[in-house]
Amino acid sequence: MRASSLSYLLREGMRSIFKNRMISLAAIGVLVACLLLVGASHLLTQNVNSLVGYLESQNEVMVFLDDAAKGEDLTYVDTKLRALDNIASVTFISREEGLKTWMEQLGDDGTLLEWLVEDNPLQNSYRVVLRDLSRMEETLSQIRNIAGVETISASREMAQAVTSLKDGIARAGFAVVVILAGVSLVIVANTIRLTVYSRRKEIGIMKYVGATDTFIRLPFIAEGILLGVISATIAFLLLWAGYTGFVRWVQEGSFAWAGILQSHIVPFSSVASRLYLYFLAGGVGIGTLGSMIFTGKYLKV
Amino acid sequence: MRASSLSYLLREGMRSIFKNRMISLAAIGVLVACLLLVGASHLLTQNVNSLVGYLESQNEVMVFLDDAAKGEDLTYVDTKLRALDNIASVTFISREEGLKTWMEQLGDDGTLLEWLVEDNPLQNSYRVVLRDLSRMEETLSQIRNIAGVETISASREMAQAVTSLKDGIARAGFAVVVILAGVSLVIVANTIRLTVYSRRKEIGIMKYVGATDTFIRLPFIAEGILLGVISATIAFLLLWAGYTGFVRWVQEGSFAWAGILQSHIVPFSSVASRLYLYFLAGGVGIGTLGSMIFTGKYLKV
C-alpha cells in the first residue's frame, strides 16, 4: 500500500469520527459503559479475593507435642515446622501458657480449675498458620511425620469452607466478567452494526466506483481502532476516579467492618496497567472486529 | 385524532419494526441485554438478602435465671418471653443439660469436670432467638425487666456486624441496580439516537410534506413501546430460564455451603410478576422516552 493511501485511510478514519460526531459519541458512550461494567466487576472480584485471603490467614492448626519432648526436642520441632513451605507462621504455646489462657476464657468459673495448676493436663503446642488452605492435607501429613508431634487439631471444615468460598468467588467473578463481556460484545456489536447500517449507501457507492473490499474496510477499521482507544482511555480514567473515590470513602468510613476493609482494599495502582491493557485490547478488538464483520454484509454489491 | 390516523400509526409502528429488521434487532438486543443485567443483579441482591436473613436467625441471646426461680417462676418467665414481639423462638436449657453440653464440648478433658455434677455451678437458662437484630437493645431491656431473670449474655458485636452487613448489602444492591439501570439508559438512549439518526432524512421529508411534530413522533413512539414490550418479554423469559437452571444446579450441587444455599434460594415465582412489571415499565419507558427525545432534534426543519 502506498503512503498516499495510508495517509488517506488514517485521515478518513479520524475525519469520519469528527464528521459523524453523533454516531461516534454513541459508539464511545456504549463502549465506555460496557468497559466500566467489566472493569468494576473485575475490581470487585479482586477485592473480595483479597478479603477472603485475609479470612484464610485467620485459619490455624494446633500441633500438640509429646509430653516427653523437652528442650532440644522443641527446637528440633520448631526448625522442622519452619522449614515447611506451606507455613506462614509458627507460635509456641507452652502448657503453662495454655492453662492460663483456658482459665481466663472460663472467666469466673476458671477459678474452679486452679487446682489443675499442680497437675497440668495440657500439652506443649504450636499454633501454626498455613499459607494455602487447599494444600492442608498434604501439610498436615508432613507435620505428623515430625518426631515429637503427638496429635494435630485442625478445623478441616473451616478449611473446606474457605477453600470452597474462594473457589466460588473465583468462579462467580469469572462468570460475571465473562457474562458482562458477552453482553458488552452484543451491545457494542449492535451499535457498530447500526453505524455501518447507516452508511450502507455510502459503502455501495464506493463499490460502484471500483473500490476493493479492503479499501472500503480500512477506514472503518481505522475508525474502530481509534474509537476503541478513546473509549478505553475514557473508561480507564472514569474507573480510576470512581474507585479512588470509593477507596477514600472506605478509608474514612467508621462503620463496622471498616477496619477489615481498610487493610484489605486493593489499591488502584496495583491493577491499573493490567486494566488499561485489557481495556485497550477489548476496545480495539471490539471496534475492529465489529467494523470488519458488519461492513461485510454491505460489501456484496 | 381520527380512527384512520390511529390505525395508520399503529400499522406504521409495527411495519417499521419488521421493515427495519436490522435496526429493530439491534435495539431489542441492546434492551434485552440491559434488562438482563439489571434483572440478574436484582435477583442476586434478593438471594444475598435471604442468606443474610438466615445468618440473622442464627443469632441468639442467652437469658440466665435466678437460682431461686423454680417451677412456676419458670413458666412465668417462659410466658413473658414468648409474649415479646421481637422474639422468634425460646428454648429452655436446664442447668443439668447445660453442664452435660459443656462436658461434651470439652471432650476427653470433660471427664475432669465430673465432680461438678454434684455441685453444678451453672444456671437455668433460655436460648432466645431474635427476629430483628436491629431492635436488639430494646428487646434486651424488656427481657431484663422480667422477674426471675438474672443476667443476659448477648453478642452485641455480632448483632452490629449482621445489621451493618444487611445494611451494606441493601445499599450495594441498590447502588448496583441504579448504576446498571443508568448504564442501560445510556446504552439504549444511544441506540435509539442512532436509530432516529439513520432516519433523519425521512423525518425531514415528512416535515416538508406538512406533517406536524406529533404526527411524525407517534409512529416512533408506537415503535418504541412495541420494542419495549418485546424486549421486556424476551428478557423476562431468558432470565426465567437462566435462573431456573441456576436453581436446579444449586439444588443438585454437593459442594460445601450447598445446604445453606438450597434452603435460602429465592424461587423465581416469588419475584416473577414484579420483575416482569419492572421490565415492561423500563422497556416501554426507555423506548418511548428515547423516541421522543431524539426525534426532537430532527424535527426542526
Add this chain to the structure above:
Amino acid sequence: MVHFEHVKKNYADGLCALEDVNLHVDKGEFVFIVGASGAGKSTLLKLILREELPTAGTVRVNNVDVARLRRREIPFFRRSIGVVFQDFRLIPHMTVYENVAFALRVTNAPVREIRKRVPFFLNLVGLADKARQMPEHLSGGEQQRVSLARALVNTPSLLIADEPTGNIDPAMSCDIVDLLGEINRCGTTVLMVTHQIPLVQRFGHRTVAISQGRVVHDGRIGGGSARKQS
C-alpha cells in the same frame, strides 16, 4: 399569492444565492422559472416552502410572511403548498401508494377519501401498476412522477415543481405540463422550474429567468409583454 420583495439569500458559507429578487405571482398564474445550473432557482422555491429563510427582504406566500411563521404553524402552512422536489424526496420505507397517501394522512383525511384520491392521482401520472413498489425499485422518471402525484393529491392552492420533467421523456413531459396546465385552469397557482426550453416555448406561459441570483427576464418568451426588471 407569492411575493418576493428585495429578497437576498446568503448561505452559511457566505455564498450569495439570491440578490435583490422582486417577484410577484398572482393567484391562478402559471409561471416557468428558467436559468443556468446554480443560478438560484431551487433556492427561490426553498424560500417559498420555508425550507430556508431569506437573509434580507420579505417572502410572503398566501399573505403570510414566512419569516414570521411560528414553529407550530409551519406544517399547516406547508399543507397548502404542493411540492415536486428536484431530488424527489420519497420516503424510502413506504410504498408508492403510502408515499402519496402520506400527504393526505398528515391532514387527517378520512380513509374513504384516501382510498379514492390516491389511486386517482397515481393513475393520472401513469403509475397505477406501481402502487405497491418501493421507491428504490422505481426508475428515475417513475420516482419523479410519484413526487408529482404526492404534490397534487392535496389539491393545494399553490404548486411548486422543481424540474418535474428532468428525468422524463419528451412525450410524457408534454403530458405532464398539460396536466399542470389543467390543474392551473382549476385555480391552482403553478411555479415550475425547467431546463427544457421547448416546453417553455410550446406552452408560452409567463417565464422568469434567473441568472446568478438575479431575475433577468420576466414575461413570455418570444412575444408577449416582458416585464423587464429594473
Add this chain to the structure above:
Amino acid sequence: MVHFEHVKKNYADGLCALEDVNLHVDKGEFVFIVGASGAGKSTLLKLILREELPTAGTVRVNNVDVARLRRREIPFFRRSIGVVFQDFRLIPHMTVYENVAFALRVTNAPVREIRKRVPFFLNLVGLADKARQMPEHLSGGEQQRVSLARALVNTPSLLIADEPTGNIDPAMSCDIVDLLGEINRCGTTVLMVTHQIPLVQRFGHRTVAISQGRVVHDGRIGGGSARKQS
C-alpha cells in the same frame, strides 16, 4: 466493447425490464440511448456495471462475461468504466474534491497525480470554486457535474452516463455533450442515456431507442443508416 446477446432481465418482483436485447457497441463509438420513462434504459446500464446480473443471455464488456466475474475481480472491472449515475451517488460525507479524488484513490494513484487531475476535471465541468463544498450544499445540476467529473477523472475506456444533463440547462448540456464528444475522440467509448431529443438530433450520433424493454431502433435519428432490430 459492449455486447448484449439475447439479454433478458426480470426483477425480483417478476417485472420484465429487458426482453431479448441484442446490442453491440464497438470500441470508440458514441451511442445515445433514448426511451420512455421506465423503458429499461437504466437497467441496461446497470447490467454493464454488474450492478444487476442478467436473468438470461450474456453481457460481455471489454471481452469479460460479467456473470462470470469473481467477487474479487469486480472492483478492478469497474475501474475501467466511468459512470454518471442518474441519482448522482455522491458520497455525502466527502467534499466535492474528495468525491472526485476517491475514484483515483481506489486505484492507488500517487498523490501527485490526484493533485493534478482532480482540479483539472472539476474545472472542466465548471466547478473549480465548489471543490470544498459538501454535496448536499450543491444545486442539482452541480451534483450531476460532480458525478461526471468523477466518472472522467480515471480516463476510463468506457463511459456510461445516465441522463448526465437531466438537471442542467440547455447551454451547459451542449457543452457537456461536446466534452463527452471530445473524450470520445480520444478513444473512450461513450454510452449516454438522454431524454433531450434536441441534443440527439444536434450531435447525430448512433442512437438506440428502447421501448418496454426492447430495442426498437438502432442507428442515426434523421438520416444515417438505421440498423433495425430483427
